[in-house]
Amino acid sequence: MDIKIGKLVFRILLMVSMLSIVNAWGASCFDSPDGYLVLTNEVSHTVDSGTTMVVYGTTGVNNLVIESGARAKLINFPGANVITVRGNSSDFIHSRSGAMVTLQDAETTLLVLPATLVSQTIIFDDQPMELIIDSGTVMLDSQVVEMGIIPDKFESDDTWETASVIPQASINSEHSELDGYEYKQLRNFHSADDEDWVRFYCQGSPKSYRLTVYEAGINCDAAIEIYSDDGETLVKYQDNGLNGEDEAISFSFPTDGIYYARIVQMFEGAFKDESEYSLILEEEQGAVLPSMIYGIVTPNISAYLSTDGRGGALTFYKGYYFMPHLPGTFTITVTPLVPGYKSLSQRVTVNDFPPIRLDFTLLADD
Incomplete structure (x- = not known):
């Protein structure tokens, strides 16, 4: 009986430890997931592409499918689970924080799960692999899963073509x-080849802007590059700035448009804990924009919104857009940046406050 109680206490302590590690995941894409999924024994569930889910397992065998482009964080997975991940194993990088293992590929598929003393099977398209803690070492088949940094929620954004959107901060x-x-984005440098690209709408001169890296970790020494509308x-x-210091750059462009910035790590070899930073885009001078037009564009595709009052914004996470604007009556136009959809326009009256919400549904281009 004492042995059984001891084992039970050990399992409880192990689960508490795992949950604390999960909580330490902190500010990430799982802070505001698309939903929560509760599994039942012997029933297979799927996390669909383009969705971010927190998945709660059972003490038995959990069966789960992670589609390409899905993001999932698994909680309470102590058993001999079977997890199918769409993609080849060679396309994934792995790291861990404590017992929490992260698997991520270039298609933004992200899986975070606890390694345990029980072997779990991860079935990739090319081969199955076993995840287990063996003699205190976290193993994925014959590979040791080393400590590392969990990529920020904006990955993969290592080129101007895959740049994530940063909305302008409102005054x-x-x-x-x-x-x-x-408007405040929490980021990090998680690997030696990690660099962060962002894209944004800017009004042309005389309007100017400031992009700031702040709240930098002690191992973060960021440099900022501003690029024209061609991204090159x-x-x-x-x-x-030096390690742990702010970095800010002021800039302007001759015409309204979509422009790019690249943030790179200058502290060589410091791709580890405390390489995080915050990023914010603000207007620096020009006409003050006290009002706001915002909403959601459906379906969730890349789109550009503009007004005849020189307002502009890009859609990003879940189709949201946020456009600081002058008060008045204007025409707002939604222009899809992917083929297959029609542009649309409507009149809108903008007041100082409250902000006005306008949701749009794009129609297919016949």
């Missing part, structure tokens, strides 16, 4: 409460 602090308004022409470069 009105009350707008920060709007659902989905991620370097316009400006800034690297004044």
